[in-house]
Amino acid sequence: MPKVHVKKGDTVVIISGEDKGKKGKVLKVIPSEGKILVEGINLVTKHKRPSGQNQQAGIVHEEAPIYSSKALIYCNNCGKGVRYGKKILDDGKKVRYCKACGENLD
Template identity: 60%
Template sequence: MSKVHVKKGDTVLVLSGKDKGKKGKVLKVIAKKGVAIVEGVNMATKHQKPSPKNPQGGIVHQEMPLNTSKLMVVCNKCGLPTRIGHTFLADGTKVRTCKKCGEVLDSK
């Protein structure tokens, strides 16, 4: 399993591709593939047949996975895209921190 620097619930900035510059919240991370699904980014049009779950059918817009290398975490405190640092707290737990302001990114 490869390590990824983003987690579910993080706010991220897209660095490259057709959605460059867009911000969104991470909905799901698939670490084995190294991809994440970001809210409102990399939208695809899908044509669905009517089914018991969706009796109307029709055209549905949904988010598609993005490679995590194209994403940069946005700090909650300073609001800037930042690299991730790791710090050990007094109780010995390892947390992710903002490289720009030092704020802890992991919420308890």
């Protein structure tokens, strides 16, 4: 099973493909496929039928999963996508930190 380096709720920057340079929030992580679902990234057009009471029928634009290797975690301090490391704080808590500036990402 491939390891995914991002978590649900992280802000990521896309580094390759059609949406290169865009950033968004990770909505879902699919570790079995090594993919992530990012808000506003990789929008596809789907033709939907109404199902249930509240479902709207018609042409719908929704996010499709992309490979996690196309995304870097966004560092607010640096203002760009960065690689991260892991360290253990004095109180025993594990955190991820930006390798560029040293700021905690968690």
